[in-house]
Amino acid sequence: MASASLLQFSASTPISSIKPPHLPQFASPIRNPNPRIPNPSLKCASSQTSLRSNPSTEILQRPSLTLREICDGCVPDHVIRRQVCVGFVVATDVQRQGLPVMLSGRDCVLHAQTGSGKTLAYLLLIFSIINVQRSVVQALIVVPTRELGMQVREILGGFCLSCSDASCKAFDSEAERRVCTVMALLDGGLLRRHKSWLKAEPPTIVVATMGSLCQMLEKNIFKLEAMQILVIDEVDFLFNSSKQAYSLRKLLTSYSSINSRQTIFASASIPQHRRFVYDCIQQKWTKNDVVHVHVNPIEPMPSLLLHRFVVCNKNERMQTLLSLLQTDGPKTGIIFVGEQSEKSKKAGNAPPTTSVIDFLKASYSKCSEILLLEEEMNFNLRAASLSEVRQGGDCLLVATDMAARGVDLTETTHIYNFDLPRTAVDYLHRAGRTGRKPFSNENCTVTSIITAEERFALQRFENELMFRSQELTL
Ligand SMILES: Nc1ncnc2c1ncn2[C@@H]1O[C@H](COP(=O)(O)OP(=O)(O)OP(=O)(O)O)[C@@H](O)[C@H]1O
Numbered sequence: 201m202a203s204a205s206l207l208q209f210s211a212s213t214p215i216s217s218i219k220p221p222h223l224p225q226f227a228s229p230i231r232n233p234n235p236r237i238p239n240p241s242l243k244c245a246s247s248q249t250s251l252r253s254n255p256s257t258e259i260l261q262r263p264s265l266t267l268r269e270i271c272d273g274c275v276p277d278h279v280i281r282r283q284v285c286v287g288f289v290v291a292t293d294v295q296r297q298g299l300p301v302m303l304s305g306r307d308c309v310l311h312a313q314t315g316s317g318k319t320l321a322y323l324l325l326i327f328s329i330i331n332v333q334r335s336v337v338q339a340l341i342v343v344p345t346r347e348l349g350m351q352v353r354e355i356l357g358g359f360c361l362s363c364s365d366a367s368c369k370a371f372d373s374e375a376e377r378r379v380c381t382v383m384a385l386l387d388g389g390l391l392r393r394h395k396s397w398l399k400a401e402p403p404t405i406v407v408a409t410m411g412s413l414c415q416m417l418e419k420n421i422f423k424l425e426a427m428q429i430l431v432i433d434e435v436d437f438l439f440n441s442s443k444q445a446y447s448l449r450k451l452l453t454s455y456s457s458i459n460s461r462q463t464i465f466a467s468a469s470i471p472q473h474r475r476f477v478y479d480c481i482q483q484k485w486t487k488n489d490v491v492h493v494h495v496n497p498i499e500p501m502p503s504l505l506l507h508r509f510v511v512c513n514k515n516e517r518m519q520t521l522l523s524l525l526q527t528d529g530p531k532t533g534i535i536f537v538g539e540q541s542e543k544s545k546k547a548g549n550a551p552p553t554t555s556v557i558d559f560l561k562a563s564y565s566k567c568s569e570i571l572l573l574e575e576e577m578n579f580n581l582r583a584a585s586l587s588e589v590r591q592g593g594d595c596l597l598v599a600t601d602m603a604a605r606g607v608d609l610t611e612t613t614h615i616y617n618f619d620l621p622r623t624a625v626d627y628l629h630r631a632g633r634t635g636r637k638p639f640s641n642e643n644c645t646v647t648s649i650i651t652a653e654e655r656f657a658l659q660r661f662e663n664e665l666m667f668r669s670q671e672l673t674l
Pocket residue numbers: 287288289290291292295312313314315316317318319320467468605606607608610632636637638639
């Protein structure tokens with residue numbers, strides 16, 4: 201246990217004070233985990249502030265450290281230029297703390313607030329490793345839902361797009377534009393097509409959900425041998441789901457036999473994280489020198505969120521929601537509704553989400569689009585709802601907890617808990633669907649509609665997640 205707890209460092213720990221082996225090995229040569237195969241996509245650009253040319257750890261404490269300063273010499277230059285083009289210049293805290301560790305080749309548990317930029321951190325790492333000229337799967341990202349998988353694939357697509365700005369020089373040549381090929385191996389997709397693709401010309405990166413991935417692994421169509429990096433996103437969620445945990449353990453065990461491997465686990469919530477890191481080492485899912493990058497350990501909730509609650513009777517909740525919406529007038533908001541119980545399903549009742557949508561459509565006229573996102577919908581309808589929200593404009597999304605993990609709708613300013621979530625972790629992830637602009641000061645609100653009896657449960661969440669909520673009287 202001792203070794204695991206020692207591996208943790210946090211934002212409150214000055215990085216310069218961390219003693220080896222916690223200190224990332226900045227002086228190592230350009231990251232190419234398989235030295236036998238040269239990685240031609242790595243261009244070692246020189247920069248005065250490059251970490252390789254200046255391994256001083258002082259630089260890491262500068263809050264305005266840029267992605268270029270961290271990644272220079274490790275990540276292909278055109279990938280960084282593309283990030284600069286879309287406006288990602290300064291690194292977020294998790295990128296500042298996590299990237300040097302990951303780029304040094306260490307396994308990592310990336311543990312940071314919702315909306316803090318964990319995805320970009322692990323994607324930049326992937327680009328530092330893959331060799332686009334080899335047609336084998338080199339990186340695998342496992343996600344819990346199809347929606348999150350589509351989102352990650354879209355971000356990866358953005359790495360390969362050119363900017364509409366004519367003066368943008370993100371890509372020097374068409375060859376650079378072909379950064380990589382990405383396959384989304386997601387539940388609800390056409391597995392037969394993926395099978396032929398994997399056999400004929402394997403992609404460089406695969407983004408997968410557990411179900412589809414297992415089918416490919418069992419049929420021996422997807423092979424782990426050439427893989428260099430495995431990312432498990434929303435790791436606590438996957439381990440919590442009895443359906444997915446067994447397959448995930450199997451995958452991690454198979455992958456552990458590969459020599460030149462790197463493993464990254466990411467989430468905003470890793471309950472009992474020391475135990476988790478310890479287990480990772482014991483099970484050989486990570487190497488012994490895995491680093492737990494824990495950003496904001498004393499403040500798991502993004503600080504710019506304003507938490508409020510309204511107390512009412514159960515049968516007044518619809519009306520209370522309506523009053524809240526009329527007062528707030530949110531441009532984009534998400535209303536989280538509890539899942540329908542088996543008993544209610546058997547009794548033939550309409551799902552609570554449908555009741556809320558029907559009520560709002562009949563009584564709330566300020567919003568042009570009221571959309572639904574829940575597990576029971578077919579995949580196309582789910583994708584359509586998300587893409588409508590992404591297009592912008594006034595929009596309310598009525599959703600179950602399936603929308604609470606990883607989904608990045610940057611314009612969302614208001615979250616309403618029509619039903620209180622079951623656990624503090626669920627509260628954290630629901631709340632985290634707002635406040636998703638890392639350098640913005642925009643205030644976002646999370647409002648829970650509760651009965652007097654539920655006040656105790658909300659207080660428990662407040663204590664666990666270290667936030668306070670204000671009571672609203674309407
Ligand atoms: N360096 C950066 N500068 C500006 N914006 C950034 C930067 N890095 C990431 N972002 C943006 O921040 C938002 C949140 O990032 P991301 O989805 O990676 O968060 P996350 O930590 O994975 O959150 P969650 O735990 O909820 O999944 C995204 O819209 C992303 O584009």
